[in-house]
Amino acid sequence: RVAGFCLAFCQALVIILPFPILSFVPNFFYGSLLGMICLDLMIEWLWDFRSKVTIAEYLIGLSTFGLIQWLGVEYGILSGVGLYITLRQ
Numbered sequence: 001r002v003a004g005f006c007l008a009f010c011q012a013l014v015i016i017l018p019f020p021i022l023s024f025v026p027n028f029f030y031g032s033l034l035g036m037i038c039l040d041l042m043i044e045w046l047w048d049f050r051s052k053v054t055i056a057e058y059l060i061g062l063s064t065f066g067l068i069q070w071l072g073v074e075y076g077i078l079s080g081v082g083l084y085i086t087l088r089q
Contacts, residue, residue, distance in 0.1 A: 046062065064077065064081075
């Protein structure tokens with residue numbers, strides 16, 4: 001019951017307020033959501049990744065990440081692939 005009353009109160013508040021509340025909420029909400037997604041992906045792809053591959057593959061992955069930070073997405077990925085091809089031989 002309390003949850004229903006709380007929901008009804010919040011909806012009424014959004015309708016009654018003289019300014020659009022949604023023009024303020026998404027900036028903070030989506031910014032924090034993107035930050036959490038970024039942190040989760042970095043932990044998953046840079047830290048948990050190390051136990052699933054060899055040391056050489058892990059170093060290639062870290063190098064590709066660094067190249068992406070340094071050169072940008074397109075050229076960083078291309079440089080990472082070039083580094084992999086070079087070291088594979």
